[in-house]
Structures are given as structure tokens and as C-alpha cells.
Amino acid sequence: MGKHGSLLAIFVLCVLLSVPVLTIFSSIFDSSDGVWQHLVDTLLWSYIVQSLQLMLGVGVLVLLLGVAPAWLVTMTRFPGSRWLEWALVLPLAMPAYIIAYTYTGMLDVAGPVQGFIRDTFDLRFGDYWFPQIRSTGGAITMLSLVLYPYIYLLSRMAFLEQSVCVLEVSRTLGANPWQAFSRVAVPLARPAIMAGLALVLMETLADYGTVQYFGISSFTAGIFRTWFGMGSATAAAQLSAVLMLFILVLVIAEQWSRNRARYHHTSTRYSQLPQLKLTGWKMAGALVYCLVPVLFGFIIPFLQLAWWAWDTRALVDFSAFSQLIINSLRLAFTAALIALILGMFISYAKRLQPGMPMRTATRILGLGYAVPGTVIAVGVLIPFAWFDNSLDAWMRAQFGISTGLLMSGTLIAVVFAYIVRFLPVAMNTMDAGLGKIKPSMDDAGRSMGLGPFQILRRIHIPMLKGSLLTAALLVFVDVLKELPATLILRPFNFNTLAIRTYELANQERLTEAAASALMIVLAGIIPVIIISLSISASRPGHDKRT
Amino acid sequence: MRKLFLSMFAVSALAAGLSAGCTAQAAEVNVYSGREENLIKPVLDRFTAHTGIKVNLITAGADELTTRLELEGANSPADLLLTVDVGRLLRAKEMGLLQAVDSDVLESQIPAQYRDSEGEWFGVSLRSRVVVYDKERVNPAQLSTYEDLADPKWKGKICIRSSSNIYNQSMTAAMISHHGVEETEAWAKGLVANFARQPQGGDRDQIAAVAIGQCELAIVNTYYLAGMINATSAEQREQASKVAVFWPNQQDRGAHINISGAGLSAHAPNRSEAIQLLEFLVSDESQTWYAEANNEFPVRAGVPVSATLQSWGEFKADSLPLEQLGIHNAEAVRVMDRAGWR
Numbered sequence: 001m002g003k004h005g006s007l008l009a010i011f012v013l014c015v016l017l018s019v020p021v022l023t024i025f026s027s028i029f030d031s032s033d034g035v036w037q038h039l040v041d042t043l044l045w046s047y048i049v050q051s052l053q054l055m056l057g058v059g060v061l062v063l064l065l066g067v068a069p070a071w072l073v074t075m076t077r078f079p080g081s082r083w084l085e086w087a088l089v090l091p092l093a094m095p096a097y098i099i100a101y102t103y104t105g106m107l108d109v110a111g112p113v114q115g116f117i118r119d120t121f122d123l124r125f126g127d128y129w130f131p132q133i134r135s136t137g138g139a140i141t142m143l144s145l146v147l148y149p150y151i152y153l154l155s156r157m158a159f160l161e162q163s164v165c166v167l168e169v170s171r172t173l174g175a176n177p178w179q180a181f182s183r184v185a186v187p188l189a190r191p192a193i194m195a196g197l198a199l200v201l202m203e204t205l206a207d208y209g210t211v212q213y214f215g216i217s218s219f220t221a222g223i224f225r226t227w228f229g230m231g232s233a234t235a236a237a238q239l240s241a242v243l244m245l246f247i248l249v250l251v252i253a254e255q256w257s258r259n260r261a262r263y264h265h266t267s268t269r270y271s272q273l274p275q276l277k278l279t280g281w282k283m284a285g286a287l288v289y290c291l292v293p294v295l296f297g298f299i300i301p302f303l304q305l306a307w308w309a310w311d312t313r314a315l316v317d318f319s320a321f322s323q324l325i326i327n328s329l330r331l332a333f334t335a336a337l338i339a340l341i342l343g344m345f346i347s348y349a350k351r352l353q354p355g356m357p358m359r360t361a362t363r364i365l366g367l368g369y370a371v372p373g374t375v376i377a378v379g380v381l382i383p384f385a386w387f388d389n390s391l392d393a394w395m396r397a398q399f400g401i402s403t404g405l406l407m408s409g410t411l412i413a414v415v416f417a418y419i420v421r422f423l424p425v426a427m428n429t430m431d432a433g434l435g436k437i438k439p440s441m442d443d444a445g446r447s448m449g450l451g452p453f454q455i456l457r458r459i460h461i462p463m464l465k466g467s468l469l470t471a472a473l474l475v476f477v478d479v480l481k482e483l484p485a486t487l488i489l490r491p492f493n494f495n496t497l498a499i500r501t502y503e504l505a506n507q508e509r510l511t512e513a514a515a516s517a518l519m520i521v522l523a524g525i526i527p528v529i530i531i532s533l534s535i536s537a538s539r540p541g542h543d544k545r546t
Numbered sequence: 547m548r549k550l551f552l553s554m555f556a557v558s559a560l561a562a563g564l565s566a567g568c569t570a571q572a573a574e575v576n577v578y579s580g581r582e583e584n585l586i587k588p589v590l591d592r593f594t595a596h597t598g599i600k601v602n603l604i605t606a607g608a609d610e611l612t613t614r615l616e617l618e619g620a621n622s623p624a625d626l627l628l629t630v631d632v633g634r635l636l637r638a639k640e641m642g643l644l645q646a647v648d649s650d651v652l653e654s655q656i657p658a659q660y661r662d663s664e665g666e667w668f669g670v671s672l673r674s675r676v677v678v679y680d681k682e683r684v685n686p687a688q689l690s691t692y693e694d695l696a697d698p699k700w701k702g703k704i705c706i707r708s709s710s711n712i713y714n715q716s717m718t719a720a721m722i723s724h725h726g727v728e729e730t731e732a733w734a735k736g737l738v739a740n741f742a743r744q745p746q747g748g749d750r751d752q753i754a755a756v757a758i759g760q761c762e763l764a765i766v767n768t769y770y771l772a773g774m775i776n777a778t779s780a781e782q783r784e785q786a787s788k789v790a791v792f793w794p795n796q797q798d799r800g801a802h803i804n805i806s807g808a809g810l811s812a813h814a815p816n817r818s819e820a821i822q823l824l825e826f827l828v829s830d831e832s833q834t835w836y837a838e839a840n841n842e843f844p845v846r847a848g849v850p851v852s853a854t855l856q857s858w859g860e861f862k863a864d865s866l867p868l869e870q871l872g873i874h875n876a877e878a879v880r881v882m883d884r885a886g887w888r
Contacts, residue, residue: 110754492602
């Protein structure tokens with residue numbers, strides 16, 4: 001198979017993986033019996049406003065929580081900075097709906113914190129002011145606390161990969177460290193930060209668990225209300241299609257605003273980073289700034305979960321529980337591996353052939369991340385069931401054999417849905433990495449007679465090790481946390497940690513749900529720490545340190 | 547490292563294939579359940595112990611399962627669809643996903659009001675949506691009906707969860723069935739005007755809010771309060787002790803009732819096993835278990851209920867045929883949207 005054959009194969013693969021997204025889009029042409037009129041008359045506008053508020057709030061907060069700490073732990077030294085380097089990633093292991101349950105349990109009117117205030121000061125409800133956790137502000141905080149690590153990871157990777165020369169030049173031109181950060185390092189890291197922000201905003205839009213629990217009428221909440229409450233699956237799919245169009249516009253606008261700027265490394269000179277040792281109030285400020293996200297995004301909710309789990313330990317059935325752990329890990333591992341391989345080929349094909357068809361195909365594919373998991377699951381269910389039933393009908397007609405449902409209701413369908421949903425995470429990470437490798441490296445490879453696959457294997461993969469590992473582990477952690485697609489598509493008698501957690505929490509048994517929630521977090525911590533460490537090690541020229 | 551990756555991949559692929567491959571051998575029955583695993587598995591295990599029929603289970607939201615059943619079509623492995631709300635059963639029936647069952651056991655044991663007139667779905671347990679009030683601050687003599695909760699005297703005093711919740715949709719659907727759309731919309735507007743706070747959280751959260759004084763009344767399903775009364779957490783038990791149950795509309799139509807129920811899938815591959823399981827769900831043994839473990843009311847008369855439920859006394863249930871709740875569900879959502887019930 002020549003270069004064109006491989007590219008064609010990858011293109012076909014992209015199209016195949018886009019089937020669920022396209023299935024949802026195709027609903028636009030169906031009629032939905034006046035549901036739209038009703039939505040326009042009542043809630044559509046508030047869905048849009050709520051979702052925009054969420055996006056804006058989360059967008060600003062994750063940038064505040066993610067970019068500066070990444071810069072501080074990369075470029076400076078202060079007590080605890082080594083530890084914070086990887087600890088800042090930990091909230092990634094915490095599913096948004098679980099952090100929402102946990103903080104609600106603590107901070108709600110009937111929770112221990114407000115109870116303590118009432119008992120201590122002998123107050124009744126209404127006598128004192130306390131922030132309302134179940135509010136738009138609360139949802140923004142919860143989502144930001146678990147999503148900022150995307151920004152942190154990608155911007156840290158970018159800062160690490162920046163050549164020190166650029167910063168040195170900026171210093172010789174009279175810039176102080178703050179200017180070096182704000183006027184050189186951040187603008188250079190823009191593709192990475194934007195890739196992270198895109199992931200965060202898509203995940204914010206797709207979130208259902210948190211908004212539903214907080215009673216917020218976001219666009220996604222509206223999709224489900226329309227589907228379940230009014231029984232209109234068509235209108236719900238149409239709303240999802242609108243959501244995807246909106247994302248598409250954002251993505252294109254961002255790329256267009258970058259115009260023709262490219263962000264390759266311009267120098268091959270890497271020396272060890274000159275880490276500035278902070279002292280005095282600067283040291284204290286840096287420490288507090290970096291500690292806040294870890295404390296609220298991980299340590300506090302983790303301790304609360306551990307406390308609840310300990311309280312309800314008598315109710316845990318350990319043999320059933322270990323099966324849940326195995327199931328969760330097996331799915332996460334399989335999906336991560338497949339996403340790694342597919343993501344690498346697709347990102348690379350896009351680099352080789354940046355033409356219109358490939359760009360369009362990958363862009364459509366990328367939308368999967370913004371769609372609520374339940375909707376993706378239906379997008380997977382439709383083509384799979386169609387294929388199975390058509391095959392069955394054909395086999396019956398030809399050979400009198402019934403093949404039944406071959407793939408629907410198997411783990412293949414579940415993993416397929418994961419890939420559709422999470423491949424964009426892998427691709428975004430790899431694109432950001434690949435974008436920094438100068439095309440002249442490819443040219444050099446070609447001039448030495450290497451084919452595209454050899455260039456990939458001998459030049460790009462070694463240079464991208466960090467990005468590849470990060471991509472795979474991000475998918476791994478995402479799958480561990482994934483709930484809705486697993487719930488709908490899974491085979492009989494098959495459960496995961498996320499499902500167990502959700503089922504108990506759904507019955508309003510938060511303390512009993514804590515044990516499985518804690519396991520999801522614990523299983524996610526190890527890959528998260530590996531991601532962190534591998535990024536430190538992925539710095540070009542890292543080996544020369546010794 | 548690479549070998550390790552590859553072998554792990556091969557193992558997981560193989561395992562996926564195996565779990566997909568193993569199907570029908572011994573007698574079995576496949577259940578799509580809208581009721582969570584821990585609330586249904588114990589009964590299913592007893593069924594297996596009695597009959598030797600293996601039960602395969604998938605749990606998820608009833609809407610998702612209905613969609614899956616519809617898309618899988620004639621080849622769907624599902625035999626039974628279990629839901630915790632009658633509206634979903636009715637929707638499945640309308641979509642042609644269920645088939646009629648002709649069973650003397652089911653017809654004699656389940657009152658006609660709690661099963662489909664054409665035999666396509668059957669109620670297996672009951673729950674009522676009642677008013678829970680603050681024992682200190684509310685004089686129960688002031689309480690009377692659901693309709694009365696829209697009266698301005700309750701301004702800023704009522705807690706209830708979101709209208710996205712199916713139990714509120716069913717309650718509003720019942721109101722439409724009794725009073726029509728216009729009157730129900732006026733009622734919903736009055737109720738919304740009486741909210742102590744924007745709807746949020748689940749039913750237990752509403753009870754807790756009454757207990758700490760954020761509101762005086764809450765509208766909740768009976769088993770949530772029963773669950774709090776018998777909770778492992780001392781805090782929940784204390785909250786539950788501060789409130790009492792009021793059965794609304796005892797002078798006229800009776801308290802609003804919903805069911806958890808089941809229907810036989812239109813293309814059930816294991817029809818006779820599925821009917822056996824349906825019949826088992828209304829047996830003395832299962833009905834007692836529902837009443838004891840889940841604090842739901844048995845669908846059959848004469849089955850003893852838990853001590854907690856007994857303590858709330860006898861009550862008059864709304865005799866509205868439950869089909870009505872399904873018929874008016876979508877309209878109920880629209881009414882609540884227009885009333886600004888979040």
C-alpha cells in the first residue's frame with residue numbers, strides 16, 4: 001500500500017468513526033411535531049444563556065487555575081514546587097459529577113458545614129449568608145476544579161518545550177519575568193492552551209451529571225428534558241446537532257484567528273531551564289496560588305469520599321467490587337490503546353495531507369467530544385443495530401440462518417462509542433505536539449530517503465513520546481469516568497465502577513456511593529501521575545541534564 | 547513493554563469476544579431494568595433460586611432502555627422491560643415495543659387500575675407522592691389537597707425538586723387528567739409562586755430542607771422518607787424525625803399514586819420464562835420483599851407492609867387509571883415549562 005493508499009484508508013476510517021456524529025446531524029431533516037415552537041416559546045433562550053454563562057465562567061476560571069501554576073512550577077522553585085508539579089494534575093482523576101455530589105454533601109443547607117454554623121452560633125436557616133452550592137456559580141466552580149488540569153497539562157508541556165533562547169532574548173530586550181511570561185511564553189503556548197480550552201469547553205457543554213444535579217437548565221439539560229419528558233428523540237437529536245454546529249463555529253473561528261501563524265520550535269538549542277528561586281512573599285504567593293486548585297479540586301473531596309467510604313465499609317461486597325474494578329480498567333485500557341493508535345495515524349495523515357477532505361473529516365470527528373455521552377450512544381446504537389439487523393435479514397433470506405445482533409449489546413459497541421467520544425482528546429493532544437515539529441524535519445527525513453511511515457517512526461514518534469503517552473492516559477482516565485454511553489450500550493450483567501457510583505447516588509445514597517467513587521479516583525491517580533512525570537521527562541534536551 | 551501492551555490488548559479483545567459470544571444454553575430470561583441493580587437483583591436472585599432460570603440484567607434509565615429496545619428491533623434479546631414509572635411503560639406500549647400477556651395469576655392478583663387494560667404492562671409495586679411537613683411550624687389542619695398548595699398562604703414555604711423529574715411530571719399529568727390543561731397551568735403557576743427556593747436536588751434533599759427550616763412543606767415520594775427514617779446515617783434519621791407525612795385529597799380523589807411495573811417485550815425470545823418472572827414479581831414473597839426492603843406499597847391487597855409504612859396509617863389512593871399519567875406526560879412538561887417550574 002503506497003502513501004496514497006494509506007491516506008485513503010485513514011480517510012475512510014475517519015468517515016467510519018464520524019458515522020455516529022453524522023447520524024445525529026441527519027436528524028435535522030426529520031420533523032419534530034411542534035416541539036421546536038414550544039421550545040422557542042419557553043425555554044430555548046434560557047438554555048442558550050445558561051450554557052454560555054457556564055462556558056464563559058468555566059473558560060475564565062480554568063485559565064486562571066491552569067496557566068499561571070504551569071508557568072510557576074516550570075520556571076521557578078519554591079517549597080513544594082516539585083510536589084505540586086504532579087499534584088496539580090490530580091483533579092483530573094475526579095469525575096465532575098462526583099465532585100459535585102461531594103461538595104453538595106458538605107456545603108448544602110442540610111450539610112455538616114452549615115449545620116456547624118447553626119449549632120455554634122445558635123442560628124436558624126435564613127439568619128446568616130452562605131453561598132448556594134447548587135447554582136450556576138457552583139456548577140462553574142465544580143467543573144473548573146476538575147477540568148483545569150487540561151489547561152495545566154497542555155500549557156506546561158508547551159512551556160517545557162519552548163526554547164530557552166526565546167526567553168533569554170526577551171530578557172536581553174529588557175523584559176522582566178512577568179513580561180517574559182505574558183508577552184512571550186503565553187502567546188507562544190497559545191495553540192496548546194487553546195487546544196486545552198477547546199477540550200474544557202466541549203466537556204462543559206457535554207456535561208449532564210453536574211447540571212442535572214444542580215438543577216441548571218443548560219442546553220444539554222434541555223436536550224434530555226426534550227427527549228425524556230416530551231418523548232421527542234428527534235427534537236433532542238436536533239438540539240444536539242445545533243450544539244455541534246456551535247462548537248464547529250468556535251473551532252473554525254479560533255483557527256481563523258490564528259491566521260497563518262505557525263508555532264514551530266525555531267531553535268534546536270535546549271539548555272536546562274534557569275529556574276528562578278522564589279523567596280519571601282513571592283514564594284508564599286506562588287505556593288498559595290498553586291495549592292488552591294489541588295486543595296479544592298482534589299484533597300478536600302478525596303478526604304470527604306474516604307470518610308464516607310469508611311463509614312459505609314460494611315456495605316461493600318468485595319468480590320463484586322473487584323469485578324467492577326477489573327471491568328473498568330479493562331475497558332479503559334483497551335480504549336486508550338486504540339485511541340492512541342488511531343489518533344496517531346489520523347493526526348499524522350492530517351499533517352501529510354492538510355487538504356480539504358481530510359480537514360473536514362477530522363473536524364467532524366472532533367465534534368464527538370462536545371456531544372453528551374447518551375446522545376453519542378444513540379448515534380452508535382442506530383448504525384450498529386441497522387447493520388446487525390440488515391445482516392440478519394440477508395442471512396435469513398440467503399441461508400436460513402439467523403445471526404441475531406452480532407455487535408449491538410457487546411463491548412465492541414461500548415469501545416466504539418468511547419473512541420468516537422474520546423478520540424478528539426487524543427488527537428488534540430497529538431496535534432499540539434506535532435504542530436511544534438518543524439516541517440523541515442520531515443523534509444530532512446525525506447531527503448534521506450525515508451518514507452512517510454519511517455519518518456513517523458524514526459523522527460516524529462521519538463520526538464512526540466510525551467504527547468503520545470499523555471494522549472493515551474487522558475483517554476484512559478476519561479473512560480474510567482465515563483458513564484452514560486457505558487450505561488446504555490453495555491452487555492447483560494456487566495457493570496463498572498462509574499455505573500455503581502451513579503446508581504447509588506441516583507437513589508440519593510451519597511455516602512454508600514463513596515466507596516466506588518473513591519475507586520474511580522484511585523484508579524485514575526496512577527495514570528495521572530505518570531502523565532505528569534512523563535511530561536517533565538519529555539522536554540527536548542532533557543537527557544542532557546545529567 | 548511493547549510485548550506487554552500487545553498481549554494485554556489481545557487478552558482484552560479476546561475477553562470482549564468471549565463475553566459477546568456466550569448466549570442461550572440453559573433456561574434464562576433477559577431483563578432491561580429502569581430500576582437500579584441493588585433494588586431489583588435480590589428479587590431476581592430469589593427467582594433463580596426457585597426456578598433455576600438464570601436472569602440476565604441490564605440497568606439504565608427507562609428512556610434509554612426503551613430507545614435501545616426500539617433500535618434493536620425484532621432481534622432484541624430483551625424479554626422484560628422494568629420501569630419505575632407508568633408513563634414509560636405506556637410510551638413503550640405506544641411504540642409497539644410490548645406484547646399482551648394472558649395470565650390468570652397477574653389478572654387476579656393485580657387490581658385493574660394498576661395494569662394495562664390490554665395486558666401489555668403490569669404494576670408490581672406502588673408509591674405515593676405526598677406532602678411532608680415541619681411538625682413544629684405547620685398545623686396539619688391547614689393542609690388539605692394538592693390543589694391547595696397553590697394557595698398564596700403557602701408563599702415561600704414549599705420545597706420540591708425539578709420538573710425534569712418524572713415523579714413531578716406524573717403528578718402534574720394526574721392533575722391535567724382531573725382538571726384539564728388550563729386549570730392545571732394556573733395551579734402550577736400558583737405552586738411555583740410558593741416555592742421557597744429554585745427546585746434542586748432530590749426528594750431526600752427536600753425533606754432535609756424542611757428539617758432545617760428552609761421550607762415548611764415538601765412534596766416527595768413515600769419511600770424516600772421511609773429510607774431516611776431507617777437510614778444508617780444518624781443525621782438523616784434526625785432530619786426525618788422532624789417531619790410528618792400528610793396524605794393529600796383524602797376527602798375527594800385520594801393521594802397521587804404511581805407504580806413500578808413491567809411489560810413483556812414484543813419480540814421476547816424467552817416468552818414463557820419471562821411470564822414466570824412477571825408472576826413471581828407479584829408473589830407473596832416478592833411483594834413482601836418490596837414492602838420491607840424498598841419501603842414501597844405492595845400492589846396486592848393483604849400483603850403486610852413495613853413498620854414504617856404502617857406507622858403512617860391507612861390512606862385513600864387516587865383511583866385514576868394510571869394510563870392517564872402516560873397520556874398526559876408530554877403536556878405536563880409543557881405546562882410546567884410555561885409555569886416557569888425549573
